[in-house]
Amino acid sequence: MGTARAPNRWGEGARLRADIVSAAAALLEESGNEDAVTLRGVARRVGVTAPAIYRHFADRAAILDAVVGEAFEELAATVAAAAHREDDASARVHAVCAAYLAFATERPYRYRVLFGRHRTAEAAMPGAKPMDELRGAGAFGVLVDAVGACADARNPPGREVQLDATALWVALHGYATLRASVPAFPWPDGDALVSILVTRLAGVPSTGPCGRDGTARSG
Amino acid sequence: MGTARAPNRWGEGARLRADIVSAAAALLEESGNEDAVTLRGVARRVGVTAPAIYRHFADRAAILDAVVGEAFEELAATVAAAAHREDDASARVHAVCAAYLAFATERPYRYRVLFGRHRTAEAAMPGAKPMDELRGAGAFGVLVDAVGACADARNPPGREVQLDATALWVALHGYATLRASVPAFPWPDGDALVSILVTRLAGVPSTGPCGRDGTARSG
């Protein structure tokens, strides 16, 4: 693994930084374990000796922080793109949720590292922060906007958009992680469960009038 | 840490096994990290040398498996007890969900190890299993029964109990893990979110008639 690599030329040292983050993300995706992403392993993967990492990152933790930051940006970009593709408010909520779940399904460990870390410095900070200081605020904001637009369009006023969006997010996250962790569970086919979560939690119709139920399970 | 310990007497060697599992669970709860539960760390905690572990466990992984097995039993017992304390069908669903979340809140890392492990031998098995072969089937069965009894009592037929219970479980899991991972998020006060999830996903009223909304947020 990790063929030797010619040194970058003057002024191009920053390329190694990007390669380190990519290698760390790939290692995370393959090992499925944050602790398996070692500094030496990343160096091997990139084709560089271990001390070379220190020119770009203060320590091992900084590498993982960079992976997390990049993953948050990817997630936000993914759901924002899905939102922009849909004009209809209800369809947009469904599309955003589908994109969110697709990200979690296709990159399960990258997704996991976003919200699955405990005991980090960030998680240890007690009390609420303003939303815009939270990593992940971008993706959540897209969801809030989509749910809000849908509420404006057809729901009675008084529904609390932030609360609805939070409930929906929580449910999507649970589905994303459990489906990966407990694949042997008899999950319903297709997107039956997603439809139920979206329609019931955000008050968004799936098709036809604003009903409570999602598509029936075909089983 | 780990004061020296007199050897068990003849026939009482099994006591060490129980102590090992307890120590491993405690280490998990304190470190917040499965990989931090090392065989040597457990031995230190128990007050025994490392090789003594091998009299009771084949290897390090077997210790963690035992912790997981015990945690699944604890969770099932907790939710079953909550269910038995309530006669009213709707109140029972709420009580079961509250007990589930309380378990996850009070023992976050023990909870996390139940459903938060990826790439285990079990998780790698593709395809669905019969429910009763799944670890965690006990706790989930309690939830299904509670939701089912509530549906019998007041909901129109045709709602799919298994599907409703799955949606509810997924949402509870998401809430339990996210609240621990992202404490800085502006979570709604009290059990507003839980009420919403229970009432909307399982069709269970919180108080009064069978409405769609949970208790309003006081914020």
Added chain:
DNA sequence: TGTACATCAGTGAACGCGCGTTCACTGATGTAC
């Protein structure tokens, strides 16, 4: 055009550490006769 020097991007060797696991052993407790 040449040369001394500065800077960049990394290498190679070494450190101390804790880990999982194996091995031969020890001392206390029980059992057969």
Added chain:
DNA sequence: TGTACATCAGTGAACGCGCGTTCACTGATGTAC
């Protein structure tokens, strides 16, 4: 009641390993004069 032996429940030393990190260094590329 005594004694030889078996079993149990562990100990102590050692192994090879990969880890994060530090240190002095090398060779290529640029710049000042």
